[in-house]
Structure formats: structure tokens, C-alpha cells
Amino acid sequence: MSYNPDADLEVRxxxxxxRISENMHIVANEPSLAFYRLQEHVRKALNPMVDRRVDVDKLQVELQGSCYDMEYAASAIKSMQNSDESFKNIKENLKNAIFLKQQLKYEESRRKKSESNSVYKRLSVHITLDLPELPELSDVVRETANRVENIMNKATSSGNTLSSSKE
Incomplete structure (x- = not known):
């Protein structure tokens, strides 16, 4: 009996x-190839990743400092909003002080008597305020001066009317 193998079967x-041989070779070398690929990836990716991590940490510290600064600035602004009433009081007190100073100067210039015991003279000697020029209050000063002049003119004219009616 002669054995004639089928050519097609032999090729298969x-x-x-x-294929079995290739698969055995791949399976035998697969773990070392996988570890080589992992090691290659880690070697390439680790240094840039560490550098970025350091940069992120620096940025986080800077950001935290900026947040503290912003919170401090916000609290300062809130406290300034509460000081609005104080500034209004200061402004009113300055207006009153300027008005009173103008009245004293006017009264002093109007006095023709030279009494050494005069209350106004003693008071004006002690009041030596040199008020700074405040451009925003110049209109208030001008208005106050006009009011004082009008009051004094009315007082003078009513005094003249009274004195002429007495004669």
C-alpha cells in the first residue's frame, strides 16, 4: 500500500x-515585550509629567495667595462702603466749621471798638486755624459768605430804619 498524501491537506x-509556532513564540516573548514597552513609555513620559506636577503645585500656591489677596481686598471694600456715613458727617462738620470761621472773621472785621476784654477777640486769639484750600468746598464757602453778607446788610438796614424812626 502506498501512501499518497493529499497536497491540499499537506499545505493546510x-x-x-x-501559526502554532508563531503563536508559541509570541506567547513566550510577550511578557518581556510588554515590560519593555511599559518601561519605554514610563521613561519617556515620567520626566515631563513630574515637571508638570511641579508647575501645577507652584500655580496652586500662587492661586491660593491671589485668593487670599482678593478676599482681603473685598473685605476692605465692604468696610469702605460702611464708612459713607462717616464721610458725610465729616463733610457737614467741615461746612459748619468754615461757616463759623467766616462769621467770626466778619464779626471781627466789623467791630470798630477795640475792647481788650471782648469775648470775640479773646476767642479769635485762640482760634488760629489755617484751613486748607478745598476746591470742592469753594462753592459752599462762597454761598456762606453771601448769606452772611445778606444777613448783615439786613441787620444794618433794619438798624438804620429803627434809628431813623427813633429820631
């Missing part, structure tokens, strides 16, 4: 054995 068997 060879292909199958080659």
Missing part, C-alpha cells in the same frame, strides 16, 4: 503548524 497542515 504546514500553515497550521507555522
Amino acid at each position: 497542515v504546514r500553515k497550521a503548524t507555522e
Whole structure:
């Protein structure tokens, strides 16, 4: 009996054995190839990743400092909003002080008597305020001066009317 193998069957068997051989070779070398690829990836990616991590940490510290500064600035602005009433009181007190100073100067200039015991003279000697020029209050000063002049003119004219009616 002669054995005649089928040519087609022989080709299939060879292909199958080659594939099995390749698979055995890949399976045998796969763990070392995988570790090599992992090591190569880590070597390439680790340094830039560490550098970025350091940069992120620096930025986080800077950001936290900026947040503290912003919170401090916000609280300062809130406290300034509450000081609005104080500034209004200061402004009113300055207006009153300027008005009173103008009245004293006017009264002093109008006095023709030179009494050494005069209350106004004693008071004006002690009041030596040099008020700074405040451009925003110049209109208030001008208005106050006009009011004082009008009051004094009315007082003078009513005094003249009274004195002429007495005669």
C-alpha cells in the first residue's frame, strides 16, 4: 500500500503548524515585550509629567495667595462702603466749621471798638486755624459768605430804619 498524501491537506497542515509556532513564540516573548514597552513609555513620559506636577503645585500656591489677596481686598471694600456715613458727617462738620470761621472773621472785621476784654477777640486769639484750600468746598464757602453778607446788610438796614424812626 502506498501512501499518497493529499497536497491540499499537506499545505493546510504546514500553515497550521507555522501559526502554532508563531503563536508559541509570541506567547513566550510577550511578557518581556510588554515590560519593555511599559518601561519605554514610563521613561519617556515620567520626566515631563513630574515637571508638570511641579508647575501645577507652584500655580496652586500662587492661586491660593491671589485668593487670599482678593478676599482681603473685598473685605476692605465692604468696610469702605460702611464708612459713607462717616464721610458725610465729616463733610457737614467741615461746612459748619468754615461757616463759623467766616462769621467770626466778619464779626471781627466789623467791630470798630477795640475792647481788650471782648469775648470775640479773646476767642479769635485762640482760634488760629489755617484751613486748607478745598476746591470742592469753594462753592459752599462762597454761598456762606453771601448769606452772611445778606444777613448783615439786613441787620444794618433794619438798624438804620429803627434809628431813623427813633429820631
